[in-house]
Amino acid sequence: MRELYNALPDDRPITTLCVVEDLNKCPANFTAVSRTHDQDIDADLYKDGFFKRVTRYICHSKVAGYLGYVVEEIQVVHDKESCPSGYTPISTTMDTNQKAFKKKLICFKAVPKNVAKQVVTDIIVLSSSKIAPEGFTLAGEMNGLCLCYKRTTATSPGSPPGSSAASLPYQVGPHGEASDRRPSQGSGRLYPGVERPSRPAPAPPVGGGGAAAPLHNPYSSGGAAAADTYEASHSALYQVPFVLNKKYTNTHGAVREPTPSTPYKSAQLVESEYYYSFSLEQDVLPN
Incomplete structure (x- = not known):
């Protein structure tokens, strides 16, 4: 059963990324992209030095990172360029705290899950092809290798795959709550807005x-x-105040008239009053 589960595609959103120098030191709850997708060779994203080999591998996690945040997009930029607004650069390795890359920088955009329009669910590295496979987006090139990622439409917690807030028949706020805005006249929407109380509940x-x-x-x-x-x-x-109905009390709080009671009925009395034989229904049923 576990082998079958592992064979199924994992469409959970990626929550954070990192880069490591040693595959054996990949952090817990992270998955390292160690082999290329097209040729199944080493997915080292670093260009080797003259005197020793230097390696860099990208890793992703679907449980680590900031709580409630998911990765929405990935870009590879030149190190002389500024990181795009809203993106987080991976500047050092997670295991050795060394500079991640030369001349290139991997940046990713993490946003709260309840406002994400699309989420990244998979990352691959290509060694020969320069075109992203179907369903993937090219993030950029790293020392002759192409970094690609897969995105799917974000879904709210508890919603079936493929659903989104845009498909709801009523307005939804940025944090998943019902919108306070009143609908336009004749909008015809179901639950177009939830009116909030104008005052707190009485003491x-x-x-x-x-x-x-x-x-x-x-x-x-x-x-x-x-x-x-x-x-x-x-x-x-x-x-919420709990008080007895005024018609049953006087000004001093005493009971003014008796509270109506429900008469007791035995099982035999209930059976005799409400018995129904269903003989008519049985007669019309086909034999």
Whole structure:
């Protein structure tokens, strides 16, 4: 089963990138691109020196990096050029803290997942071809090798593949919440905007009038302050007053008229009052 799982394509978004000098020192939760996609040879992105071999391998992770961020795009730029706005340069190796490359620089753009339009899901290196395979985008050339990445449309958490916020029938804010903007007249959209309350919920009554006691929080052991903190962040009924209907109480809080009760019915009484034989339905069924 694990072999089958590993054979399936991993379409999770890449969350961060790094460069290492030694493949054996690839960080935990990272995957090194060690072989080229087209010829299955060493995917070293560094040009060897005169006296010793220097190696550089690009690695990617789908769990590390800043929480909630995903890689949206990758570019290879000349080291004399400034890194594009919003991009992060990979200037040093992760394992040895040496300069990553000469004359070239790999930069990637990481954005919050809930605002990403497209996400990078795979990275490959080409040794002979200069054209990115179908479904991949060419990021640039590194010492005769081509760095390519695969992008797919971003999906919100819990949504099926291929869905996006743009396909929702109502407005969605930048952090996934419903938009506060009112719809234009006659827009015809379903749930075009969620109106937020103009004032906070009323405070619970101080006392009298049949007011119920405050909600008890069994998970809090830090006193009233901790209970208020828990209920304010977890309870949908926080600050909702609980009082008895006024028609059942007088001005002094005493019960004015009896509360209506539901008459008890035995199983035999219920059976006799509501029994139905379904004989008509059975007669019309085909034999």
